[in-house]
Amino acid sequence: MNIGDVAHRAGLPAKTIRYYEDIGLVKPLRSQNGYRRFRDSDLHKLSFLGRARSLGFSIEDCRTLMALYEDHSRASADVKRIARQNLAKIEEKIAELQAMHDTLSHLVKKCHGDDRPDCPILTDLAKAHG
Amino acid sequence: MNIGDVAHRAGLPAKTIRYYEDIGLVKPLRSQNGYRRFRDSDLHKLSFLGRARSLGFSIEDCRTLMALYEDHSRASADVKRIARQNLAKIEEKIAELQAMHDTLSHLVKKCHGDDRPDCPILTDLAKAHG
DNA sequence: CTTGACCTTCCAGTTAATGGAATCCTTATC
């Protein structure tokens, strides 16, 4: 699979994918003509990367996760520990999003929706994240 | 409240807060001595900003939300629409995190946890995000 | 009245991309 193809499928710009190769997050093969050739596993990694980055995971977090893909000689206990740590992070993020969601949906309910100013969203939004 | 105080409470570095003032996300007052003076509303905004940024919302997203705080003359219908759009984004993010969580927790279960290599995490992780 | 913690501005550097130029490869059409 060429870069345009994998970019389309993973939902990432080709530029970003080249950058990820630069910093060692993916290591596509090369065809005779010099084109990058991406395997399915590369596509999976890139999709995962795109998702993780858009959810606020750092490149270093991603690097750790990518290492799980790559280092098949890593001890299972280690893999498990890393996976667990990331589960905790995910749960925390979900909780935070849930809090944001609760606040906003509560406010949408209270907001009149007409063209009057002075929507209660403003004051409540201010209180909500103290 | 001075910058160190608000930084501590909002969980953001003072540097970042100064940067957010630079780009107009917060507008703290100034004391006689030139120190920034943050109101409670500034603290709320900054906490919200920190959270939103760590969850992958862009600065522009944040700017829109901050505008809700600020522009009290904005029509309620408009406020409501913006809040709704962000609710949708939040829900999408939660779903994506849930997917990541399911994958990882499933794999933790399957991973032996001893020191043997060849943990099934690796292959499953590869399949999971196709 | 000085020491230390905290504040200021300014300028430089980093991270994570992104944009653009110049060039090469592949495929379809004349």
Added chain:
DNA sequence: GATAAGGATTCCATTAACTGGAAGGTCAAG
């Protein structure tokens, strides 16, 4: 076979969002 379009390559510059550090002002405690 020439040519033009579409996608690939590298390399260099720029942007966005911070981050670090220097040089100096402010303030409460001893």
